[in-house]
Amino acid sequence: MGPGPSDVPARVLEALSRPTIGHLDPIFLRVLDESQAMLRQVFGTENALTLPMSATGSAGMETCFANLLEAGDQALICRHGVFGGRMAEVARRCGAEVTIVDAPWGQAIDPDELAKAAKKRPFKVVAIVHAETSTGVLQDLGPFRAIADSCGALLLVDAVTSLAGVPVDVDRMGIDAVYSATQKCISCPPGLSPVSFSERALRVLLTRKTPVQSWYFDLNLIGQYFGGERVYHHTAPVNMIFALHEALRLVLEEGLEARYTRHRAQANSLRQGLESLGLELPVAESSRLPPLTLVRIPEGVDDRAVRTKLLEDHGLEIGGGLGDFKGKAWRIGLMGASATSRHVELCLGALEEALR
């Protein structure tokens, strides 16, 4: 119950252990095509360029920035936690000039402040973390498409912790480039990063003046394997794709709406339980992220001692605080298969005992 990985269902582990076959085997290619189709459903997009990158969520971040930015480009990046800061660093390493809009830790980005920054000059990209796993804040993406349009930018979104846990709705929200990871609300082991590019983002990629700096993450090259041609680029991580395929089947068998409702309901019951233990939730109710709850550590309680006790006595992991919340808050995850009443009850019981 930390900030990921979440529990992996037996069906997904079983898929992971199937015999390894070739990455050009027709059976594997069918599994790959079906996985892409299911990813489009979960992202809420018709984007042809929707595929799992062969590495963890941070690789999806690198993929989006490296393919869209060239040296000297302007990027406007929202930072309200660790992952917004990481986006800025990745964009800088692509040679972009980065403008940052900050919000205090534990708060959402103020769209008016972003809109003001967007008036200063044209930007190539506006980037925002949808679900800040470092703080437990869910950003309302409603105003972002219009803000990106006001400065001529593509809208780039980190949906690592939101995908399959809260609605992302890529096409409806007008998102141009988005990335996620398998080990959070999809409940698959870590190792793949689903990404999706809109037609508009694809055009920017195809009209670059310079080659994508990263050979491994170059979507021009990778697209030739995922598209019809099946040109060898790198060996697809066959068993991880089997696992992702099964995890996505589980997501769609449950149904997206039912899954979002389950995450909300379990998060509400965890929060009620934490408050009745006298614990304080620093994030305002309106921006709380169902898959991850930030809870303040009471005065005089030893952060490490409590977390060690939960792990040793109950085999239960929760996350420590980061940034401004280091040593001051815990992060409790309810992601995918870990968002159940059994998890909530285990966590509340174990915390109560440890605090006592």
Ligand SMILES: *Cc1c(COP(=O)(O)O)cnc(C)c1O
């Ligand atoms: C976990 C996470 C990442 C990084 O993913 P890795 O799989 O650890 O590389 C990026 N952004 C957010 C919001 C995350 O929660």
